[in-house]
Amino acid sequence: MFAEPVFGFYGGWATYRSGKGRCTVEDLNPDLCNHLIYAFVEPKDDGTLIRKDDNEKNVMDSFNDLRKRNPRQKTLVSFGGANCDKSVYAKVAADSILRKSFAVNVRGFCIRYGFNGADIDWEFPESSSDHSNFVLLLSALASELHSYDLILTTSVGVNKEYDVSGIARHVDYILLMSYDYNGT
Numbered sequence: 001m002f003a004e005p006v007f008g009f010y011g012g013w014a015t016y017r018s019g020k021g022r023c024t025v026e027d028l029n030p031d032l033c034n035h036l037i038y039a040f041v042e043p044k045d046d047g048t049l050i051r052k053d054d055n056e057k058n059v060m061d062s063f064n065d066l067r068k069r070n071p072r073q074k075t076l077v078s079f080g081g082a083n084c085d086k087s088v089y090a091k092v093a094a095d096s097i098l099r100k101s102f103a104v105n106v107r108g109f110c111i112r113y114g115f116n117g118a119d120i121d122w123e124f125p126e127s128s129s130d131h132s133n134f135v136l137l138l139s140a141l142a143s144e145l146h147s148y149d150l151i152l153t154t155s156v157g158v159n160k161e162y163d164v165s166g167i168a169r170h171v172d173y174i175l176l177m178s179y180d181y182n183g184t
Contacts, residue, residue, distance in 0.1 A: 007153075007175060008033040009078070012040070012052070015059055025062040030070035035173075037119050037153075038063050040081035041109065045091045047101030049079070049109055057113070064114040076151060077113070079106060080121035089122040093133035102137070103144035110150050117151025119175070124157050135166035142170035 014023035030036065038060060042050040051057065060077070067073045080089060092098045106118050120141065125131045138154060145152045153173040156162055167174060 002034050005035050006033040007035045009037045009039050012059055030066040030073045034072055035074045037076045037078050039078040041077055041079050042084050043079050043088050045088045047092055047098045047105055049105050060113050074116040076117045076119050077115045078119035078121050082123050090130050093137040099137050099140040103140040107144045119153040119155055121155040131161050135163050138170040
């Protein structure tokens with residue numbers, strides 16, 4: 001169907017809306033793209049992960065069931081997002097033990113909940129050490145995920161401070177966030 005990867009995001013919070021803003025997984029058309037990303041699961045500063053509530057597991061199960069309607073579909077889960085405390089990623093990325101713990105937990109989460117991979121959405125590394133530690137974090141994640149044939153992507157802003165070649169060595173795809181240039 002698609003010669004190249006086409007990505008789409010689903011904000012898990014949309015299922016909790018009422019009225020016309022509500023969007024459930026059942027409303028999604030899995031034929032519009034070949035990589036669907038469930039947003040978001042939050043990382044904690046000890047390298048563990050937070051699910052919002054018990055219902056979220058049901059939503060993620062339904063999300064991954066979209067592959068039954070399109071067997072070529074890949075599903076990923078995104079960790080972080082705009083509401084994630086940016087100091088969490090800064091702390092985890094700066095410490096080799098926390099990087100490893102986070103990578104193991106992300107891999108475990110993907111396998112436990114049936115995702116084909118993970119997207120890392122750190123909004124946004126600020127210092128030069130954050131940017132270099134981001135590459136180290138992606139390296140740890142790549143080692144853990146790729147050994148289980150899981151996909152690794154990252155969603156990044158358009159910022160000249162990123163070590164693009166360093167990032168590209170570790171991820172399967174780099175997704176550019178090209179919004180919020182004039183405010184929303």
